[in-house]
Amino acid sequence: MTIKRLVAAMLLASASNSVLAEESFTVQDIQVEGLQRVALGAALNNLPFNVGDTINEFNLSRSIRTLYAAGHFDDIKVFRDGNTIIYRLRERPTINAIEFDGNKDIKEEQLLESLSGNHVEVGEPLDKTILKSIENGLTEFYHGVGKYQADVKIDVTYLPRNRVNLKIKFEEGDAASVRQINIVGNKLFSDEELLKNIESKQDLPWWRFMSSDRYQKQTLKGDIEKINSYYLDRGYLRFNIDSEQVSVSPDKTSVYVTLNVNEGEKYNIKSVKFVGDLIGQDEFITQVLPLKEGQLYNGALVTYTEESIAKLLARFGYANSKVRTIPQINDDTKEVDLTISVDPGKRVYVRRINMQGNSSTRDEVLRRELRQMEGAWLSNDALELSKQRIQRLPYIENVEFETIPVAGEDDLIDIGFKVKEQPSGSFNAGISYGNYMGLSFQIGVQQENFFGTGNSAGISLNTNKYQKSISATYTDPYFTLDGVSLGGQVFYSDTDYSSASSNLEAYNQRRYGFGANIGYPINEYNRLNFGANYVVNKINLRDDYDQLRHFRAVLKDELNPDAAFHFTNYELSAGWVRSTLNRGLFPTAGNYLGANIKVTTPNSDLAFFKTSFEGRNYIPLSNDHSWSFLSKIELGYGNGYGSKNGYDYTLPFTENFYGGGQNIRGFESRIIGPHAIFRYADTVPGLPGDNMSNGYPNSPNNDSYQVSQRSIGGNATAVVTLELITPTPFLSDDYRNSVRTSLFIDAGNVWDTEFDMARYADLKQIQYAQQSRQAQPLLIDYSDPSLFRATAGVSLQWISPMGPLTFSLAKILKKQEGDLQENFSFNIGTTF
Structure with a gap:
């Protein structure tokens, strides 16, 4: 088909396109060329017009932008043949594989996660325009951890069927060391006193090989906060770090840090007052408040006060409270009035508690350890105690929980507990070896979570060099709902300590009996146990010491x-x-x-x-x-x-x-x-003719x-x-x-x-x-x-x-x- 007229030409994101005529016309047909992976219907769905619509140059320009925005194409050209619109497209290549080379500071899992956030994944189309920003971002990361010699390059290898392999090459280099940290403007505290409290170290001698003077941007930010807190905790309310400069040596192996500080003067607390709703706990909060009138201002105490009040409110279900301290500073008297604003927000209730990960343990076994109840208000203390009690169970390896807001409700949440179980017992059948028991034969089962009930049960038969025994035990830790436990045992053993490996003096003991035990919880942390046993023993002494x-x-x-x-x-x-x-x-x-x-x-x-x-x-x-x-x-x-x-x-x-x-x-x-x-008795010889052949004692x-x-x-x-x-x-x-x-x-x-x-x-x-x-x-x-x-x-x-x-x-x-x-x-x- 002969192309009668070039409609439009334009450049957009490294693609050149033909310019279309400005007059309007009615579209009779739309043709798309160059599609391989993208379906025709998917491409046409991105167009802002259809066959039969009357369009002009603006509509065609808009269609090019829309197609680019779909993210499937590297190059787009549009032509007009009469009233037929022809799109010639070049699809973006598909990422076939991603390879990393030379990365030590960043794990591959972290890199893949970061690339996925930029839509760079195996099987996805490649947008080459973002490769440079990825290189710069990774290089900036290395600069942040002190590796100013680092360089990151992404190589693209083209494969048949419009595919590419990406290889990200890292040249990390050595980390720059902190050669010197200068603090300018400090008169009250020496450099040594301030620097000993921070994590960044400067120009360490060789014998302190266990410490590190490597420069890291985030570490320096944390150290600046520590210096700021050091002054605030000592009453210097107007302390300020006016500026910070980080200079890198020409060879990029050393860093020089300079902090310009303004220390100011000490301030005392003139008054402390509350505004807002203290949920009726005004007297209690006032009594335990660590901030007192007349004392030196202390930033750590102010933060502690805010956290303590928020924690107290959380005990009563106000999990989203906001507590902040507003200082009113009088520079003439060097005093500060503190106003503590308390907004408890709405009381939050627990709608439902869900358990996950307990494939062997029954739900009720875990739920009976909970101190946070469904339908009650949310208490952080009860929630943490619940986690702790579940985690103390011998068949639970780890416990985590999360609070999940209920959609459309600002005062309801769900709680999800996720547990990781661990082996809670053992099945023994066969031969084993221990240093002091020697070669042993065992058969039996000991289970701390019997059939997922949380009960402990065991039966065992053991035999080794000097002992044969059989026993059976069973304990129900929740014999009653309030945590009274009940258990019992029967046992039999026949022990011969004449074996040299036992390191015990030789005797033989046969022992059997039975018993029972009961336990009473006093509180969350204390428990009393009582037991009674009936034991029968028979002992043969082989050596009478x-x-x-x-x-x-x-x-x-x-x-x-x-x-x-x-x-x-x-x-x-x-x-x-x-x-x-x-x-x-x-x-x-x-x-x-x-x-x-x-x-x-x-x-x-x-x-x-x-x-x-x-x-x-x-x-x-x-x-x-x-x-x-x-x-x-x-x-x-x-x-x-x-x-x-x-x-x-x-x-x-x-x-x-x-x-x-x-x-x-x-x-x-x-x-x-x-x-x-x-002990051996000494003897004296007997007289001739006596029957005492061994003599007299x-x-x-x-x-x-x-x-x-x-x-x-x-x-x-x-x-x-x-x-x-x-x-x-x-x-x-x-x-x-x-x-x-x-x-x-x-x-x-x-x-x-x-x-x-x-x-x-x-x-x-x-x-x-x-x-x-x-x-x-x-x-x-x-x-x-x-x-x-x-x-x-x-x-x-x-x-x-x-x-x-x-x-x-x-x-x-x-x-x-x-x-x-x-x-x-x-x-x-x-x-x-």
């Missing part, structure tokens, strides 16, 4: 002195727990206090009591809690009460405390504590003794742990709540308050075993609590699908006679 003389005396059968010991105890227990921990497993903030006492009733075969105390305090060292400091103390003491056959009851050796392994890492399990002492003062390599434990213990919890190297933040790395120091001791060192003062110690000729430990005073042990090391804990795992590597700092070290330990099922 000296410290068992009281135990033997009260249980010995005079008619059969070599028989096994049988005894039945009725045990009552009471405990108190206070917990403000932020999580059930791997907490990073808060504290835990727990005390427990167990005592046998007077009708039991043995009369004794046993007390224990544990305290843990977590202090977060970083805002994200990736660094935290743990201090822990464990105390224990037990003893008998009353007497029988002239012998005082003592704590049964089966109830003794032990050290080493899990509580004092770096020592073999259960090796710390008093060791067994075997000599005086007890001539006895000898030997100290065993095995521990028998003690009736008192004290262990202190200091632990620095650190981020786990090379591990994604997604697993931070299930893996924990820490540096620790353990120190403690286990001793026997009933041990009498003088009993062996005049006796001779046998230092070598008669058969093996191995050296035996020397006797030390097992009643001395100051004979502590200390270790330091690193620990890795992992809540794995098969249960909690602990790996520890420790070095002994202080040990005592008879202790055996274990530098590396591995345990399954450790309690965190």
Whole structure:
């Protein structure tokens, strides 16, 4: 077809177009050429006219702008052939791939997110006009973090079928260092005093390699605010930073910062008054108000006052309150009148609370921990407490919540809780290995969230080198709606401590029984627990060591002195727990206090009591809690009460405390504590013809003794742990709540308050075993609590699908006679 007349020519965004005649005409046909990806209908829909419409040059110009605005075309030309309009289009190429090269300071995920905001994505058309602005924006980002040598280029590679690949090349260069920070105009405070409070550091010496003097624009802005706050907190209400200059050295490796300040003078508070609605809490707010007439103006106190009032209003449902302080400054008297304006806004109510992420846990299990109720007004305190209580559950890894405004209602919101669950138990079937238990066979299930009910249930069968046991437990933490718990247990075990790996003196114990426990909540943080157990024991002593003389005396059968010991105890227990921990497993903030006492009733075969105390305090060292400091103390003491056959009851050796392994890492399990002492009577030869082939017993003062390599434990213990919890190297933040790395120091001791060192003062110690000729430990005073042990090391804990795992590597700092070290330990099922 012959083109009769050129209608229009124009330039728009790097495209040239033909100029059309100015007269009006009626469109008979519209033709579009050059379409590949864009459908014809989509292109025609963007035109401001149709066939049959009468148009002119203005309409054609407008159609070109409309087509460009659609974002699909790089070049647009329009021609007229009679009353037929012809558009010749060149589509924008489609982005086939995006590649990054050389970026270290910016992660690819961040780059892709930023490009997506500029509509630069794989599969989308490419607008080449924005590539330069992207380059400039990225370069400006690097300048903001002190990398003035950085350069960013975007290479476009054209492919068949109108496609392109984008490759963004980064040359980041080295960051400029802050060579000098000058403060001009300060007379009240020196440069050193002001600069020590800021984050930016200048011209650091080589030995401060742990610090950084890298320049960053955002850091400098924050430092300027800190200097400003420093003056405002000391009464200098008119302090001002008049100007700030940042100069870059010619080689772009150094930055010089100059701040010009005007310090002004101190101002005192003349009066404090309120305007607005204090929702009836005027008297309370006035009493707790930290701002007082006559005191020096303090900017931090003013901010604290505003936040405290807003927080108080939020407790009563006024979540959108506005609190601001209006100062009226008198420069003549150097005083300021403070007017605190309070606008509580509307009280906000909670319409609905939704739970997400709990695929295993029932909704009601989480909802019973809520302290923010549906239909009640919104309380920030109740909301935070609800989050904390849910997060303390051992089967919840993390909890977040958000408030969602209800459309069309300015006083209603919905709350969405999003939980992340974690393994809450383990199923054991097969073979496992632990350092002190050796090769073990287990089968059983322990579940802290039984079928999603929040109840704890377990049944297990275990066998290892020295123990066979079976037990079943069940606890319902919400036996009643107000949080009274009820649980029970049955158990049976047969233990043979003759294995050398147990580090205990040899005996065999068969034990079985059952019990029940009940718990009462006092408030949100305190709880009381009570329990009762019926326990039957049978013990065969294979080695009769000296410290068992009281135990033997009260249980010995005079008619059969070599028989096994049988005894039945009725045990009552009471405990108190206070917990403000932020999580059930791997907490990073808060504290835990727990005390427990167990005592046998007077009708039991043995009369004794046993007390224990544990305290843990977590202090977060970083805002994200990736660094935290743990201090822990464990105390224990037990003893008998009353007497029988002239012998005082003592704590049964089966109830003794032990050290080493899990509580004092770096020592073999259960090796710390008093060791067994075997006493041997001396003899004198008999007369010729006597039947006493072994001679006659000599005086007890001539006895000898030997100290065993095995521990028998003690009736008192004290262990202190200091632990620095650190981020786990090379591990994604997604697993931070299930893996924990820490540096620790353990120190403690286990001793026997009933041990009498003088009993062996005049006796001779046998230092070598008669058969093996191995050296035996020397006797030390097992009643001395100051004979502590200390270790330091690193620990890795992992809540794995098969249960909690602990790996520890420790070095002994202080040990005592008879202790055996274990530098590396591995345990399954450790309690965190």
